[in-house]
Amino acid sequence: MIHRAKEIRDDPVQMERQEWKQRQRQHRLKQALxxxxxxxxxLLWECFSRMGWIDARFFPPPSAILFTFWELGQSGELFHHIGISLFRIASGFLLGVIPAVAIGLFMGLYSPARHFLSPLIMAVMPIPTLALLPIIIIMFGVGEVSKIVTIAGSVFFPVVINTVAGVTNIDRIYLDVAKNYGAGSRQFFFKIALPGSLPVMLEGIQMGQAIALLTIVAAEMMGANSGIGYLIWTSYKAFLLKEMYVGLIVISFFGYLFSVLLRGLQVKLLPWR
Known part of the structure; x- marks a missing residue:
């Protein structure tokens, strides 16, 4: 055994293979946890609910919730609400992210624009978007547009602030090198500003997708006749708590899914990180 360990230490390939196996074991352990x-x-929830240790009226066992999930899926009602909510989330998210990235890059690159726009953004940002919902409804009506604008408004601020921070935190040496080599505005934007701001910008986008989910649920609870938030709220009012939990699980699932997809995008765009 001692002789085998000495052979591994003396063989770099064997050592590297052992280290790779060790990393794989640690990775599988983390996945299992x-x-x-x-x-x-x-399992605890199921057992406690079945044994009566928690009130099954308010906390029905997960198996019963899963059966309700299946029933709603079979009837098509669940997928109807999911489709409408996903359309609103995607539309509002893009409507908020695209101008936020453009304005954030503009503010980060040009100091006068940053000083001019920063007070306006900082003044409006603390106001909850849902508090502005009455004004949004007055301007855009009670249809789909108002809900999409509400989501866009909630997504806009974290993305624009993180984008500005990403540009302003680019190491000065990269800016000097670009100027010394005579980089044009287009090259400076695509080769320095955009890649340099991506890490912090993507964190803002990640935050924005979480806020979009929170906002759509609240917006659909307040003024909608469809969507996941509407399903949660109407189920609660009718004391159909299994249906309510189904809606909560769906929101949780999509929150996790969007987070994983954005993390995957981050790995593709930022392989050096």
């Missing part, structure tokens, strides 16, 4: 925690919580 990640999956086991929600399963463990669901």
């Amino acid at each position: 990640t999956v086991s925690s929600p399963i463990f919580l669901l």
Whole structure:
């Protein structure tokens, strides 16, 4: 055994292979822990609800919720609400992110624009978007546009602030090198400003997608006749708590899914990180 260990230490290839296997084992352990925690919580919930240790009227067992999920899916009602909410989220998210990135890059690159626009953004940002919903409804009516604008408004601020921070935090040496080599405005934008701001910008976009989910649920609760938020609110009012939990699970699932997709995009766009 000692002789085998000495051979591995003396062979760089063997050492590298052993280190790779060790990393793989650690990775599998982390994956197992990640999956086991929600399963463990669901099992506790199921047992406590079945045994009467928690009130099954308010906390129905997960198996019953899963059956309700299946019924709503079979009837098509669940997918109807999901489709409408996803359309609103996607439209509002793009409507908020695209101008936020453009304005954030503009503010980060040009100091006069940053000093001119920063007070306006900082003054409006603390106001909850839902508090502005009456004004949004007055301007855009009670249809789909008002809900999309509400989501866009909630997504806009974290993205624009993070984009500005990403540009202004670019190392000065890169800016000097670009100027010394005579980089034009187009080259400076695509080769320096945009790649340099991407790490912080993507964190703002990640935050924006979480806020979009929160906003759509609240907006659909307040003034809608469809969507996941509407399903949660009407189920609560009718004391159909299994249906309410189905809506909560769907929101949780999409929040996790969007987060994973954005993290995957971040890995593709920022391989050096």
